[in-house]
Amino acid sequence: MSDAGPAGYEFGDNIPVEPIEAGTTVFVAGPALSPSEDLARAMVAHGTGFGEGSLFISTNMTCKKLLQSCQRNDPAIDPTQMGIIDCSGQDIGKAELSAEVKYVSTQSDLTGIGMKFSALYESLYPAVAEGRVRTGLISLSSLSMYVDLRTLFQFSQTLAGRIDSADGLGVFAIDPTTHDTKTVNTLSQAADGRIEVRDAEESDADGELRIRGLTDQPDDWQPFRLSG
Template identity: 30%
Template sequence: MVDIDEWLAEAVGSYIVYAPPLSGTTSFVDEVGSKRDGETLLVGATRGLDRTPRSALESVSSFVDCTPTESERTASVGSPGDLTGVSMPVSEFLRAADEPVLAVDSVSTLLYYAEEATVFRFLSVLTAHIGRSDGLGLFVMTPSAHDEQTVHTFEQAFDGRIDLESDRVRVQAPDDSEAPEGWCSR
């Protein structure tokens, strides 16, 4: 078993990241990206690039903004409900990148704008892409914003789960014997 930093640097697969609001999910994505060799793409469904602190994006090489914005390193989609629009730059990124990190912040926002079954299929396609590319997927969800059945249903689409709080993190990866056990400091 390795410590959390070592595990995050080498982990592959797709993980649902359970995090309460204001727990530093964008900073966590940046921390993970800075530990890895591959490129990082952040899908910002909750807030756009203009409202995301630059210090939280240092290792993020690409950004899909679900609010209308356009820049050199940003693909823009008019709404978080436009999952086809989101999937195009994400698929292109995953095909081109070696050992990519894909982060979606947040699944909860996608569920607000699109039907549950549609979001589930969308995430299933993304997790399959990540699996083929030996990448790492981090999909943020606020469990308290959903009923228990929805949370349980979506958890099944992933290889494991990461619980994130402002000062600590816990990994639950049943098929990964190297995953750290218990809560670790961030």
């Protein structure tokens, strides 16, 4: 993480996460049927409400479906401050969206994803408040089906390093139930902390979270809601 003092990234009252220091990358971890990926998308898209940029690497949703998912939870997000790398391989028609979209034909092309990421980040950086950009990689588990562990770790580490150097925020979704312990522990070395997600016990909450590895954060289970 960066040593100097830009303000932390905020998430609003419905998500019980204290501001996260600029330059940080966190994993959002939960099984496929939990609200973990929805939370990861919300944490990134919420940035447009602060005048920040939101950059998504979408491996398992088309750009159109990802944007619709974000807008369902927060209709006020500003797509003009968003960039999406669609590497789902599904969006044959090349959707016309307000967000800036770049396409990578296969999830195995990490070099191509990295190049598109750099181009989108450079495009968003001067156009948003103080160059603040949130990056969502959704998901690492999807990428792991196409590349080996060492390659995926190197990619994650490189991406986190770029986010750190630009004082951004990284939110990487992972489904730990699809990996063995060694894989999860190895990939986790690319992040500064982890937000664990499970289904909610309260009927009016979308899920519950707790945080590991970050200071001044709730370490017991807290309910969260994805919409106001």
